[in-house]
Amino acid sequence: MxxxxxxxxxxxxxxxxxxxxxxxxxxxxxxxxxxxxxxxDAQERDPPVDIGDVEETAIREFSDHHSGERRAVCKIEGFVVFVEDVPDDCDPTDVIRIKILSFNRGHTSATATHLETV
Structure with missing residues (x-):
């Protein structure tokens, strides 16, 4: 017991x-x-951008990538895009021109590079 x-x-x-x-x-x-x-929902829809597209978007916030790099977080039609090589003097709400480089495995977000601040 x-x-x-x-x-x-x-x-x-x-x-x-x-x-x-x-x-x-x-x-x-x-x-x-x-x-x-x-x-x-994002997994069930096609991304609104393609690799190589150049887009203008506003920076929503910044995040630290797992590599230690600072990345801007932007959205295009609700689709999340992480932007590399954003100048240090950029702030949230700044409008930037970006080029889409790749998608994540599930195509639920993309990586882009900063081309210029508009």
Whole structure:
């Protein structure tokens, strides 16, 4: 027969695991759910740009790429484009001209290079 300490410890472990599973699979915040829905929708549509296209777009924000480089985050018709080689004096809301270089594996975002600040 199991003692109260063992049963109590088992209950705590079960609660911790259950809480983690709930958060992982059901307990996402509204922002996380919307982000996942946008990602899923993006996988089901064709990108609005092609490799080699030159576009004008506004910088929304900057992010640090896994390589350590600073990249501008832009959107074209809601499609995310990460832009390399953006000058340090550029800020969010600046309009830049870019050239599309490649797509990620799922074609849900693209990489581009900065050509000029407009």
């Amino acid at each position: 199991l003692g109260p300490a063992v049963l109590g410890g088992s209950a705590i472990v079960a609660l911790v695991i259950g809480s983690w599973l709930f958060k992982r699979f059901r307990g996402r915040s509204a922002d996380e759910r919307r982000s996942w829905e946008r990602h899923t």
